[in-house]
Amino acid sequence: MDIFKKQESNVRSYSNSFPVVFSSAKGCWLETNNGDRYIDFLAGAGSLNYGHNNTLLKKALINYIENDGVTHGLDMHTEAKASFLFALHNHIFVPRDLDYKVQFTGPTGTNAVEAALKLARKVTGRTNIIAFTNSFHGCTYGALTATSNQHHRGCSGMPLVGVSRLPYEGYADVDGLALLETMLNDNSSGLDKPAAVLLEVLQGEGGLNVASKAWLQKLSRICNDNDILTIVDDIQAGCGRTGTFFSFEPSGIKPDIVTLSKSIGGYGLPMALVLFKPELDEWIPGEHNGTFRGNNHAFITATKAIESYWVTNEFEKHIAACSKQVKKVIDCTLQRFPSILVRGKGRGMMQGIECKNGALASAISSRCFEKGMIIETAGSNDEVVKFFCPLTISKSELEQGLHIFEQAAEYIAQCTTRKAS
Template identity: 85%
Template sequence: MDIYNKQESNVRSYSNSFPVVFSSAKGCWLKTENGDRYIDFLAGAGSLNYGHNNAIFKKALIEYIESDGVTHGLDMHTEAKSAFLTALRNHIFEPRNLDYKVQFTGPTGTNAVEAAMKLARKVTGRANIVTFTNGFHGCTYGALAATGNQHHRGGSGMPLAGTSRLPYEGYAGVDSLLLLETMLNDNSSGLDKPAAVLLETLQGEGGLNVASNEWLQRLSKICKDNGVLVIVDDIQAGCGRTGTFFSFEPSGIKPDMVTLSKSIGGYGLPMALVLMKPELDKWAPGEHNGTFRGNNHAFVTATKAIESYWANDDFEKHIAERSQQVKKVIDRSLKRHSSLFVRAKGRGMMQGIECKDGDLASAISRRCFEKGMIIETAGPNDEVVKFFCPLTISESELEQGLHIFEQAAEYVAQTATRKAS
């Protein structure tokens, strides 16, 4: 570990929680240089929805590389890009009656958020963006201004401006949409009319808080009535993580813009998009630029991901079955360990269990790691244990991971009881 401690910045974080050296990975398994195996309930923070080294994607990528396919293309036309756009249109947009143009941004989620915020301001001529408590949108300045987490905001080194924050659904019992609607129609409210509202329909880093369909529908109507755009950040919750390709599908809303990254590339390769309604595409050529918008290797694997998993509803059925498997264990744990747990959080394969405090959640995560599982915590105080395995996980593999969690919870509960006595 000496090379990491001497040469790598202190900013690293995941390696602090999982201090081993990984050498290979397949499906939902990670293997260390010493030959130890860990079941992966982190999945690259949601960038590996289809698992490590997915065989279908790997075959297509190897064939593309061996044929001297274009690797890096800026934003020029390539066969790999056209294949991706075609698959996205045919298998994702058209079946959902969505009409979006696609912007390829720099290959990170925060860059997509920056682009969406900039475009909303450009189109409307207004500067303010309404965001929500516990939202997480990235760590570059614009996206960070929209992010609630104080730990990340503290790294900015300067004031973060351009946003107004409102309570997310369920926050402190506040009817935030009544507040928003009232403030939008009150000339003395002090709320500068926003260009857009930016939100996650299921907050990942914020603790797996879920916006109800009714709340999303109401928000969408308020925004439409007031000429305010709706931007859904689906970077972590998209690509099937909540059970449908887009997290907002069950609500029936059609956001003006959607940001995607993480698993849109399929293979864990960097890629990010802004989807926008066609009338919003007011960019001048090169106005939001970036060298690495043309990751053709990611186009290849992204195309295979869509064609292989989203051409019919089989994958959605698989996700629903595995989601129920997770839910049963969470419900059982809530009944068995009332001294540890408060409530279930999230939906689909983006579920978690809230502990009474962050120390308990961290203790469970550490014990899971000791027993061969990678799992992280989320929430404002890291109080939520977050089940985030690849969506392709089998029933038996998922059972193995859930069993480790249950054993870890039992261990922490017994330890807490001994300390109390």
């Protein structure tokens, strides 16, 4: 551990919660250099929807590497990229009646958000962006302006401008969309007409807040009526995490722009995309670029992931069954320990349980770690314990992880009761 303390920056975070050295991983399991095993309910913050070292994806990648497939090609044409674009179009876009152009940005989610904001401003000629409370869109400057968390905003080093903030659905019982519609129609509201509205359908870092179908449809209508683009940030909630490939599918809306990263690469390999309606493609060649905007190894594993899991609806059925299993445990635990727990949150395999404060959530997470489970917290005060295991987890493995959580919640509830008495 000394090398990390000596050489690595204090900016690291997850290692503070899980101070062990991992050496191998498979499926939903992580193993340390001492041979201790942990069930993974973090999954690379949603980058490992298909699990660690997925056998199908690994074989495809090894075969590609052994045959000297192109590793790095800037944004030049490669067979790997062509295969991915075919798979994305045929198995993701066409069945959902979506028509999107695909932009490969730098390999991070925040870079995809940067590109989406730039494109929206370029196309509309406007500068203002609407973002919401409890949002998280990244930590580079443009994306950070749209991120609401003060912990991240506080280190920007300069004023964060160009974004107007509105209440997300359910925030402080304020109807943010009614406010938006009123302000757009009032010349004295002081709200500059925005280029776009940027949102997460299910807010990940913000505490698993879910936008309803009706709310999303109303937002889409307001945007359409006022010539405002809708940008859905599906970086964490996409690729099946909420039960469907895109988080917005159940609502029936079709965003103008969508950002993807994290699990789109399939294997945990860095990759990020911006999807947008063809009429918005006003980029000039090289106007938004990056040396690593074409990760060919990620193209291989991303293609294999789509072909292996999204050609039929069997994977969605598996996610739905796992989601019910998680919700059942959440509901049961809420009934058992009302002294420390408040409510269940989220949707699909992006669920969690809100504790009465962040200290309790942290204590549950720490206890889970002691018992062999990696699980983290979310929310404005880290008050939500967040279940985020790989979507490929088996029923028995999921049951094992949920049992560890139940035991941890029971232990913390008992400790709290003893302290109170």
